Amino acid sequence: MTEPRDNAPDSVSDDVLPVTKVPRRGLPGLALVVGDPARADAVAARLTDARLIGENREYRTFRGTWRGVELVVSSHGVGGPGAVCLFAELAEAGVHTLLRYGTTGALRRDIQDGDLVIAEAAVRDDGVSQQLVHPEFPAFATPEATLALAAAAREHGARHRRGVVWTRAAFSPGVLTLPVDEYVRAGVLAIEMEMSALYVFAALRGLRAGGALVVDGYAGNDDVDATTYAPHRQVVVDAVRRSADVVLDALVALQENGEPA
Numbered sequence: 133m134t135e136p137r138d139n140a141p142d143s144v145s146d147d148v149l150p151v152t153k154v155p156r157r158g159l160p161g162l163a164l165v166v167g168d169p170a171r172a173d174a175v176a177a178r179l180t181d182a183r184l185i186g187e188n189r190e191y192r193t194f195r196g197t198w199r200g201v202e203l204v205v206s207s208h209g210v211g212g213p214g215a216v217c218l219f220a221e222l223a224e225a226g227v228h229t230l231l232r233y234g235t236t237g238a239l240r241r242d243i244q245d246g247d248l249v250i251a252e253a254a255v256r257d258d259g260v261s262q263q264l265v266h267p268e269f270p271a272f273a274t275p276e277a278t279l280a281l282a283a284a285a286r287e288h289g290a291r292h293r294r295g296v297v298w299t300r301a302a303f304s305p306g307v308l309t310l311p312v313d314e315y316v317r318a319g320v321l322a323i324e325m326e327m328s329a330l331y332v333f334a335a336l337r338g339l340r341a342g343g344a345l346v347v348d349g350y351a352g353n354d355d356v357d358a359t360t361y362a363p364h365r366q367v368v369v370d371a372v373r374r375s376a377d378v379v380l381d382a383l384v385a386l387q388e389n390g391e392p393a
């Protein structure tokens with residue numbers, strides 16, 4: 133006979149959630165989420181009284197204050213499935229509004245390196261949301277979040293576009309032909325890896341969500357340019373540093389809307 137496993141929580145692990153090690157409850161309602169843990173550090177450094185409140189795997193989470201408003205900054209790593217683990221634990225701990233601040237490859241030549249793409253909606257090729265709800269269900273940003281991001285971008289003089297992005301689970305190409313031309317013809321602006329997972333997750337949980345992405349190169353070629361990916365060029369690094377304030381300001385503006393209806 134198999135012995136029963138002792139999964140009884142001890143007093144320390146019971147206080148934190150298991151994947152991200154964020155406190156189990158009591159987080160502020162607003163969160164800025166990024167892929168790269170180093171970007172979470174850099175955004176947190178802009179806050180007043182930032183403190184690390186959770187660290188595990190690719191997840192680094194801070195709590196601090198921006199323009200007098202308490203918020204959370206977290207990293208979710210690369211890819212939708214892992215990102216949803218963060219979104220779920222943040223929501224469990226009290227977060228109701230999430231803005232993703234990421235990077236993206238432009239699918240159009242008229243979108244320049246360092247520009248911001250504000251994701252109004254996303255193509256659901258994320259590899260995880262199909263396991264949450266039927267694929268016909270749309271992945272859409274909360275309109276107030278999109279408007280707050282666009283207003284903050286205007287205030288900061290940040291060049292930006294609003295539109296649909298393609299969220300895709302595979303970063304590198306395999307043997308399949310990708311529908312790049314079709315999506316470009318359909319008006320999709322850029323490609324990245326987590327937006328649609330956030331939007332579907334948020335819709336299913338009644339959360340608010342939005343996203344602004346810094347363009348790190350052109351990715352409109354057949355293999356969505358995994359081979360020429362170069363996100364560490366100065367033009368991208370400078371834009372990522374500059375535009376963090378856009379997203380922080382948008383998040384704080386959303387606080388005035390209260391909790392999601």
Ligand SMILES: O=P(O)(O)O[C@H]1O[C@H](CO)[C@@H](O)[C@H]1O
Pocket residue numbers: 166167168209210211233234235236303324325326
């Ligand atoms: O810069 P981040 O936020 O990680 O976003 C993009 O960069 C990573 C690599 O492509 C993916 O996570 C993608 O979505």
Ligand SMILES: O=c1cc[nH]c(=O)[nH]1
Pocket residue numbers: 235236237238303323324325348349350351356357361
């Ligand atoms: O998925 C991604 C993210 C950033 N830049 C790209 O080219 N692709």
